[in-house]
Structures are given as structure tokens and as C-alpha cells.
Amino acid sequence: MKLTFTKMHGAGNDFIVIDAISQQVDFTPAQWQRLADRRFGIGADQILVVEKAQGAGCDFRYRIFNNDGSEVEQCGNGARAFVKFVTDKGLTTQSSIRVETMKGIITPRLEADGSITVDMGAPVLDAARVPFDAAGLGGWAEGQDTLWPLPIKYQGGKTVFVSVVSMGNPHAVQVVEDVELAPVLETGPLIEAHARFPNKVNAGFMQVLDRGHIKLRVYERGAGETLACGSGACAAVVAGIRRGLLDSPVRVSARGGELSIAWAGDGEPVMLSGPAVTVFEGEIEV
Numbered sequence: 001m002k003l004t005f006t007k008m009h010g011a012g013n014d015f016i017v018i019d020a021i022s023q024q025v026d027f028t029p030a031q032w033q034r035l036a037d038r039r040f041g042i043g044a045d046q047i048l049v050v051e052k053a054q055g056a057g058c059d060f061r062y063r064i065f066n067n068d069g070s071e072v073e074q075c076g077n078g079a080r081a082f083v084k085f086v087t088d089k090g091l092t093t094q095s096s097i098r099v100e101t102m103k104g105i106i107t108p109r110l111e112a113d114g115s116i117t118v119d120m121g122a123p124v125l126d127a128a129r130v131p132f133d134a135a136g137l138g139g140w141a142e143g144q145d146t147l148w149p150l151p152i153k154y155q156g157g158k159t160v161f162v163s164v165v166s167m168g169n170p171h172a173v174q175v176v177e178d179v180e181l182a183p184v185l186e187t188g189p190l191i192e193a194h195a196r197f198p199n200k201v202n203a204g205f206m207q208v209l210d211r212g213h214i215k216l217r218v219y220e221r222g223a224g225e226t227l228a229c230g231s232g233a234c235a236a237v238v239a240g241i242r243r244g245l246l247d248s249p250v251r252v253s254a255r256g257g258e259l260s261i262a263w264a265g266d267g268e269p270v271m272l273s274g275p276a277v278t279v280f281e282g283e284i285e286v
């Protein structure tokens with residue numbers, strides 16, 4: 001069968017976007033992985049599948065599959081690409097869209113100037129709900145802070161100190177002196193698969209430039225290092241604000257582009273703004 005798709009990116013985090021309203025799409029994880037493979041398939045960090053909403057009061061449902069075929073709860077850059085896709089394809093004329101995702105409902109909106117802002121929902125800081133197994137790590141009052149020691153088997157067994165935050169998907173964020181010198185590719189996979197994260201985790205490496213600006217690299221769960229990670233940017237800013245290092249709004253400089261994050265504090269939603277670009281349309285025999 002022929003499958004039509006749109007190749008897009010948000011600050012270099014790239015996506016295959018599929019209209020599953022007008023096409024029958026029901027693949028196995030191995031088939032998603034093949035589509036996302038950069039040599040044997042189309043190639044992308046994630047695949048976004050746009051479906052009719054299942055519940056009342058929502059406009060669409062969108063599903064997110066990582067490069068490794070795993071289905072996940074949240075994708076900040078993907079939510080902006082989704083808005084551009086459904087708008088450009090004439091699937092909606094609304095500027096504010098209610099979207100069902102695995103983590104719940106998000107409400108991205110297309111601004112008058114063409115930029116896209118996503119209400120990513122309130123962060124979850126209670127370690128057990130990230131989920132993060134904090135057993136035996138005492139000393140950090142549960143939910144009072146997000147900073148935990150995470151011993152990893154790197155260079156003889158180093159301990160990194162991570163803030164654990166869920167944006168619907170799990171994140172472990174650490175502060176580093178210089179992101180360009182940080183051992184992202186060596187320690188990222190060790191953190192991603194660490195036993196204290198039962199659902200694995202996205203590993204963020206944040207360099208604080210000033211109270212309103214960070215540089216960020218993310219070794220993503222199920223995708224490896226990406227050029228930008230929207231939910232990772234949200235998690236990093238939340239962690240930085242809670243640790244007294246940052247003030248909202250924060251400019252996040254990722255390798256692939258710039259994102260802007262605003263958060264008014266505990267219980268409040270994190271607002272993510274940034275670019276969404278269509279690269280090409282295509283079709284593939286599947």
C-alpha cells in the first residue's frame with residue numbers, strides 16, 4: 001500500500017507526520033522503527049500519527065512513536081509540527097486545538113504571527129510519578145526538591161546529580177559546566193536505561209548562561225541525541241527554576257534552534273514556543 005507522509009522538524013528535531021484520518025495506519029513497533037530508520041526508511045527522530053479524536057470536546061488525537069518504535073506520552077516539538085500540519089492540510093481552521101495524547105489533553109495554538117505555543121500541562125515533580133525509584137537515596141525530601149544522586153557506571157562509577165521531572169514523559173536533567181564538553185553520548189545511554197527509571201528516561205544536559213538563558217542537549221529515550229527536545233526544554237527550565245538558577249521566561253538554545261519556555265510555578269502549565277517547518281511531502285510503499 002502507498003503511504004503519504006510529510007517530513008517536518010521543530011528546531012531540528014525531525015518528524016514523519018502521517019494523516020491517519022484519511023489513511024489506514026496500523027503498524028507494529030518494528031514497522032514504525034523501519035519507517036524512522038535513516039538508512040532503510042524515511043528517517044526521523046519520531047513519527048507523529050494524526051487521528052480523529054476519540055473523546056468529546058477534543059479535535060484530534062495524536063500518537064507519538066520514537067525512532068526505536070516505542071510509543072510515548074509527549075512530544076513538545078512534535079505538538080508544534082502537528083499544529084502546522086493540520087492547519088496546512090485544511091484539517092482544521094481553529095487556532096487553538098484540543099488534542100488527545102497518551103499523557104492527556106494538550107492545547108497547542110497557532111499565534112497571529114505564525115508562531116506556535118503549546119500548553120504542555122503542569123510538570124510532575126513527585127519522583128514516584130515520574131516514575132523514578134528513589135528508594136534508599138534518602139536526604140532529599142520527596143517532592144520538596146527534584147535533585148537526586150544517580151550513580152552511573154562511567155569512568156569507574158561516577159555519581160551525577162539529576163533533577164527528575166515528568167512532562168507526561170520522564171526527564172532526568174543535570175547541570176553541566178559546558179554542554180559541548182559534556183559526555184552526552186557516553187552517559188546519555190546509561191542514564192536513559194538506568195534501573196531507577198522503570199519506564200526509561202530522557203537525559204538532559206543543561207548549561208546555565210544566565211538566569212534567562214540556557215544551552216541544552218538531550219539524549220532522548222528511544223531516539224538518542226536529538227538536535228532539540230521540546231519536553232526536555234520544559235523539564236530543564238522547571239528544574240532550573242525550582243533550583244533557583246533561572247527566572248521565567250527562559251530562552252533555550254538547542255543545537256538545532258531556539259525554544260522559549262515560560263512557567264509560573266508549581267501547579268501551573270509549562271508554555272513552550274518555537275518553530276515548526278515542513279521540509280517535504282512524500283509517499284512510500286509499505
Ligand SMILES: N[C@H](CCC[C@H](N)C(=O)O)C(=O)O
Pocket residue numbers: 013045046066072073074075076077078169170202220221222223226228229230231232
Ligand atoms: N523530541 C520530543 C521528545 C520525544 C519524547 C521521547 N524521546 C520520549 O519521551 O521517549 C520533544 O520535543 O518533546
